[in-house]
């Protein structure tokens with residue numbers, strides 16, 4: 366008899382969601398996490414009294430989260446206190462133009478009317494149609510398995526008006542948002558969200574062009590830091606007997622006759638399981654944990670054709686004063702052409718861009734308890750995307766320089782005089798990210814997400830190549846993101862329930 370019904374490898378959002386729901390379904394479930402902290406990219410660490418988020422800085426589209434708790438018969442609000450953030454963001458151009466976008470769509474319309482009167486009519490049309498579509502599509506697509514054409518067709522048959530969404534899957538992000546804006550700065554302010562899915566506007570799926578609108582449905586920050594989300598999911602699961610072990614690194618899966626039988630930990634011990642759910646990067650799952658020798662040739666080729674997602678250097682800053690910002694998120698970037706150029710001329714050529722997109726997060730605006738009294742924190746994606754290669758291990762050598770450069774830019778574009786109030790400066794390079802989470806090359810969203818790597822083109826939640834193997838999290842459809850990784854966790858738990866002939 367196996368030690369566990371299900372072993373989940375990785376306590377990221379996908380892993381914990383799958384684990385908790387499996388426990389809720391009566392399966393003896395163990396989650397193994399190599400780090401001492403749960404949550405993966407959606408987590409928080411303490412440093413001298415400052416509580417910095419590892420990566421994710423807000424959550425929007427909270428329905429999958431609510432759904433995960435509902436599936437356990439729980440209320441999300443009993444586990445996670447989501448505080449609304451309004452405005453959505455403040456936008457700063459390199460020339461110093463600033464504007465701020467509130468949640469309220471009517472107020473946003475007024476801002477557009479003032480800043481880009483030539484775009485007003487197009488924006489209103491885009492906004493009205495987009496809001497309707499989001500509402501409709503949310504119901505249809507949330508936590509829906511889209512792993513085959515026939516499953517996607519079933520969704521279309523059940524929600525026939527979803528066909529109106531098709532153009533968004535066929536177009537890129539830039540094509541979608543140019544429907545709304547010609548004004549350079551307004552267009553840029555709805556284009557940078559393409560990087561939220563890990564691709565520049567000309568490569569990102571058009572479906573992510575809707576993020577600019579979906580944010581008007583609300584963006585939220587959990588009290589206690591982003592770790593409050595995975596912790597809430599874990600605690601709900603523990604109520605059903607879920608076991609979670611941190612500091613437990615899995616070295617490989619036990620595979621016999623193309624079926625997974627358990628995992629081998631780095632201390633040499635083996636844990637057997639009826640099935641394993643991997644929350645790791647999909648390439649790592651197959652090429653390292655399962656191993657090429659255990660894969661059919663077609664699967665090896667298919668898996669090798671995926672690329673890792675882009676890395677992002679992060680800057681974590683402590684300040685002894687309240688920063689002169691006016692939103693949880695401040696974005697500093699140039700035009701949409703500039704964003705595409707950063708990808709083509711710098712990132713893909715292995716060069717660090719001079720100035721690219723920076724996303725400054727100010728968590729203490731929403732939850733002051735994250736810093737000592739009177740102090741604030743900023744966590745900052747700085748000049749992203751910046752490549753892992755060819756620097757590799759040499760990222761260690763330029764870390765201090767990168768931190769200095771980041772502070773210089775913070776002062777230049779957003780917060781003059783910030784250096785005089787600096788009490789803490791930590792830099793997390795792509796190499797640090799790789800070391801912390803074992804994400805190859807520091808990739809932040811598992812696998813690269815462009816128009817050709819979503820739905821049935823992304824890695825499946827139930828492996829086709831290896832029996833008893835499931836995948837959960839950012840490497841599966843819909844890719845990286847807090848709600849999407851949770852949704853993937855729900856889909857995977859459903860698959861396991863089906864295969865184990867449980868109610869789900």
Ligand SMILES: Cc1cc2nc3c(=O)[nH]c(=O)nc-3n(C[C@H](O)[C@H](O)[C@H](O)COP(=O)(O)OP(=O)(O)OC[C@H]3O[C@@H](n4cnc5c(N)ncnc54)[C@H](O)[C@@H]3O)c2cc1C
Pocket residue numbers: 374375376377378379380397398399400403404405406407419420421422423424425613614615616644645677679746801802803804809810811837838839840844845846847848850
């Ligand atoms: C810088 C950054 C900013 C982001 N901003 C946002 C945002 O604002 N909003 C949003 O919605 N999303 C954001 N995201 C994306 C979101 O955080 C992630 O897509 C999501 O959290 C990924 O969840 P996951 O389930 O794929 O697991 P991951 O977070 O990838 O976790 C995987 C876990 O597996 C563990 N692990 C790895 N190898 C092993 C091993 N061998 N043995 C055991 N355990 C192992 C890791 O330590 C990790 O804990 C951001 C991500 C980053 C990095």
